[in-house]
Amino acid sequence: MTPTTPRRTLFDKLWDAHVVRAATPSAPAVLYVDLHLVHEVTSAQAFGELRARGLRVRRPDRTLATMDHSTPTTPREGRRASLATLPLIPDDARAQLAHLAHNCEEFGIPLYALGDDRQGIVHVIGPEQGLTQPGMTVVCGDSHTSTHGAFGALAFGIGTSQVAHVLATQCLLQTRPRTLEVRVDGRLAPGVGAKDLVLAIVAQLGVGGGTGHVIEYRGEAVSALTMDERMTLCNMSIEAGARAGMVAPDDMTFEYLAGRPQAPHGAAWDAALARWRAVRGDDDAVHDASMTIDASRVAPMITYGTNPSMGMAITGRVPDPAARVEGSDRNGLAAALRYMGLQPGQEMLGTPVDVVFLGSCTNSRISDLRSAAQLLRGRRIAPGVRMLVVPGSQQVKRQAEAEGLDRIFLQAGAEWREAGCSMCIAMNGDQLRPGQLAVSTSNRNFEGRQGAGGRTLLASPLTAAASAISGVVADPRALSSELVS
Amino acid sequence: MPKTPFRPFTSRYVVLPGENIDTDQIIPARFLTTTESTGLGRHAFHDWRYLSDGAPDPSFPLNAPAAVGARILVTGRNFGCGSSREHAVWALLGAGFDVVVSSQFADIFRGNALGNGLLPIEVSERMLARLMDVATSTYLASLAVDLGSQTVQLPDGDLVTFPIAPFARHCLLEGIGEMDYLLGATGEISAFEDARG
Numbered sequence: 001m002t003p004t005t006p007r008r009t010l011f012d013k014l015w016d017a018h019v020v021r022a023a024t025p026s027a028p029a030v031l032y033v034d035l036h037l038v039h040e041v042t043s044a045q046a047f048g049e050l051r052a053r054g055l056r057v058r059r060p061d062r063t064l065a066t067m068d069h070s071t072p073t074t075p076r077e078g079r080r081a082s083l084a085t086l087p088l089i090p091d092d093a094r095a096q097l098a099h100l101a102h103n104c105e106e107f108g109i110p111l112y113a114l115g116d117d118r119q120g121i122v123h124v125i126g127p128e129q130g131l132t133q134p135g136m137t138v139v140c141g142d143s144h145t146s147t148h149g150a151f152g153a154l155a156f157g158i159g160t161s162q163v164a165h166v167l168a169t170q171c172l173l174q175t176r177p178r179t180l181e182v183r184v185d186g187r188l189a190p191g192v193g194a195k196d197l198v199l200a201i202v203a204q205l206g207v208g209g210g211t212g213h214v215i216e217y218r219g220e221a222v223s224a225l226t227m228d229e230r231m232t233l234c235n236m237s238i239e240a241g242a243r244a245g246m247v248a249p250d251d252m253t254f255e256y257l258a259g260r261p262q263a264p265h266g267a268a269w270d271a272a273l274a275r276w277r278a279v280r281g282d283d284d285a286v287h288d289a290s291m292t293i294d295a296s297r298v299a300p301m302i303t304y305g306t307n308p309s310m311g312m313a314i315t316g317r318v319p320d321p322a323a324r325v326e327g328s329d330r331n332g333l334a335a336a337l338r339y340m341g342l343q344p345g346q347e348m349l350g351t352p353v354d355v356v357f358l359g360s361c362t363n364s365r366i367s368d369l370r371s372a373a374q375l376l377r378g379r380r381i382a383p384g385v386r387m388l389v390v391p392g393s394q395q396v397k398r399q400a401e402a403e404g405l406d407r408i409f410l411q412a413g414a415e416w417r418e419a420g421c422s423m424c425i426a427m428n429g430d431q432l433r434p435g436q437l438a439v440s441t442s443n444r445n446f447e448g449r450q451g452a453g454g455r456t457l458l459a460s461p462l463t464a465a466a467s468a469i470s471g472v473v474a475d476p477r478a479l480s481s482e483l484v485s
Numbered sequence: 486m487p488k489t490p491f492r493p494f495t496s497r498y499v500v501l502p503g504e505n506i507d508t509d510q511i512i513p514a515r516f517l518t519t520t521e522s523t524g525l526g527r528h529a530f531h532d533w534r535y536l537s538d539g540a541p542d543p544s545f546p547l548n549a550p551a552a553v554g555a556r557i558l559v560t561g562r563n564f565g566c567g568s569s570r571e572h573a574v575w576a577l578l579g580a581g582f583d584v585v586v587s588s589q590f591a592d593i594f595r596g597n598a599l600g601n602g603l604l605p606i607e608v609s610e611r612m613l614a615r616l617m618d619v620a621t622s623t624y625l626a627s628l629a630v631d632l633g634s635q636t637v638q639l640p641d642g643d644l645v646t647f648p649i650a651p652f653a654r655h656c657l658l659e660g661i662g663e664m665d666y667l668l669g670a671t672g673e674i675s676a677f678e679d680a681r682g
Contacts, residue, residue, distance in 0.1 A: 020677045044520035092518040143569040157569035159597035169667040208563035427514040446509040
């Protein structure tokens with residue numbers, strides 16, 4: 001019998017293709033990075049280290065910076081933004097943005113600064129520009145780098161020390177993670193989207209259940225997702241603790257990339273396509289762990305607690321800590337409900353809402369805005385509710401305006417703002433006041449995440465829109481029978 | 486990042502109960518507009534540690550008199566989940582901690598901690614529960630940490646070993662960082678780039 005080649009998963013192939021120096025018993029592998037995305041919050045100290053050591057950036061051509069986290073999203077009414085003209089920005093945030101601009105200039109890194117037509121949330125602009133491509137390794141000093149896995153890339157968040165490593169050497173020291181297959185059978189029902197699916201997956205895995213693993217999403221329901229939806233899915237892999245999430249590329253992926261500014265063109269496109277078609281796991285490759293979920297049983301989801309795994313079908317009732325077996329689990333849930341001001345057994349539907357946030361690297365792409373707009377068209381948001389609509393990038397903003405979506409949001413009484421991370425991270429002026437309750441399309445409902453004392457319910461763009469209209473947590477399916485997610 | 490070799494030490498420990506303590510609790514995002522890695526210690530656990538008027542909350546474990554000078558934090562499973570912000574590690578170091586003991590660490594947090602000389606010690610759920618119990622029944626409970634032998638000694642003299650990757654252990658004991666190792670691979674990195682064209 002001839003020895004057979006071990007069957008390899010998509011992750012195995014991506015990993016193997018990027019090993020510069022193999023792991024030894026005494027040191028982890030040296031892994032090559034194809035694309036390094038940089039933003040203002042997690043890079044300053046890394047550039048500082050390079051400067052202190054007299055090092056240069058090894059591959060500025062594989063590096064791209066933007067400004068997104070600490071930038072205000074205040075409407076600029078046609079005025080072009082620049083650091084000098086930004087309104088209402090604290091000195092420390094302005095200094096941080098100026099730092100990034102200076103560092104990019106000194107080290108020769110392209111920067112999509114405020115005022116640039118390509119500026120936006122780092123995980124929105126990479127794919128939108130065609131920079132994120134199948135088979136790549138992508139890193140950024142941001143945990144939601146997992147978003148880029150939607151393209152069949154191995155993409156993960158890193159700390160600032162590692163940002164310095166990649167800047168200087170284009171490599172990272174990495175211990176090989178295990179793989180977790182999440183197979184999603186069947187099809188999502190009308191009114192149920194990728195956000196609901198990933199909230200259901202995170203609820204099933206638990207907030208630490210994916211730790212040490214890279215997730216590969218597979219199955220009929222995953223293949224049926226658009227690229228925007230796959231990005232939403234991969235984006236929240238980190239909310240189960242996973243290092244990364246990925247989907248094998250297919251024709252949907254290639255169609256998305258075709259013609260994008262930074263995607264290959266002409267003969268290079270044909271060569272890339274041939275390469276990309278091979279970016280898939282072997283049919284019988286075995287993952288270290290596996291879970292299955294039936295898409296047809298996923299309902300619109302809502303969270304009730306203070307981590308993203310504390311979620312349930314929107315029609316459900318808040319769980320009772322007393323029913324939990326493990327003491328630590330019981331205490332955690334009880335503390336979460338205390339913070340959220342919710343009672344065990346209560347319905348989430350009908351809970352009064354103060355703020356609705358549509359945006360973030362999870363749900364700020366054009367399809368997310370269209371999804372919400374189909375409910376808001378011709379309707380008004382409830383009196384007393386503040387709704388922020390924050391496009392993920394300047395390009396998404398222009399596209400939405402070309403389609404008239406901005407008019408729909410404004411006529412409904414919502415705010416139409418500039419691109420940025422906004423109220424997902426609340427370090428840019430957009431934040432909840434203590435005690436306020438928000439339905440948010442972002443990715444984290446941690447205590448104070450959207451502002452000290454603020455309370456967050458994570459949900460899809462459709463549920464966010466339905467809740468804004470109703471003034472209370474609302475099931476989008478109750479507002480329309482013809483929903484497209 | 487300046488580093489110093491990690492030496493054995495004995496210190497009191499602070500217990501922060503609760504699982505899944507995320508990086509937004511360790512250092513809220515509004516303190517991330519800094520371009521330095523120092524000065525974050527006073528903001529560690531800010532929204533749990535201080536009352537709304539800015540005064541320390543006496544019921545928060547880090548504010549207890551016995552916590553003064555403690556270099557070890559003992560806390561629940563999945564510590565450091567959430568964002569990649571290395572500021573969380575800088576805040577803990579700034580608050581005086583050199584070791585965090587838990588039954589599970591989030592991946593990015595663990596990497597950030599090791600890269601800055603903050604030692605994450607992973608113990609079993611049972612051992613974690615025991616450490617938490619000892620702290621409630623013993624005034625000024627302390628632990629002796631020895632990275633060289635990968636052991637923690639409990640107040641009653643029991644020795645517990647903990648796992649750590651050989652490379653991380655070497656870097657901490659020698660006070661060196663990953664950057665030097667990577668810079669040492671420059672020739673191979675160039676060869677890798679050349680081979681891919």
